[in-house]
Amino acid sequence: MGRTGVQVSSLALGFVTAHPAVTSALIGPRPLDHLHTQLTAADTVLSADVLDAIDSIVAPGTDLAAHEKHDTPTALLDPSLRRR
Numbered sequence: 001m002g003r004t005g006v007q008v009s010s011l012a013l014g015f016v017t018a019h020p021a022v023t024s025a026l027i028g029p030r031p032l033d034h035l036h037t038q039l040t041a042a043d044t045v046l047s048a049d050v051l052d053a054i055d056s057i058v059a060p061g062t063d064l065a066a067h068e069k070h071d072t073p074t075a076l077l078d079p080s081l082r083r084r
Helices: 010-015 032-040 048-057
Strands: none
Touching: 010 032, 010 048
16 A cells, blocks of 8 residues: 555556446456455545546656557547546
């Protein structure tokens, strides 16, 4: 756990599911304890401050694989579309 007070798996799932374009998050646990941790993480709701801190690390719309894409989704261009 870091400054957010949540485990990394909860932080990751909370970040992904905060985006309105995401309808489900795929998890891939191997041992049973990972499954329990990830199922608990599914209920994680991150505050706007935490989401903003994550966005400050890698700004929304930053293309880390520009060579693989030919357009930018609207949800990355309009900040109001990035949060539920």
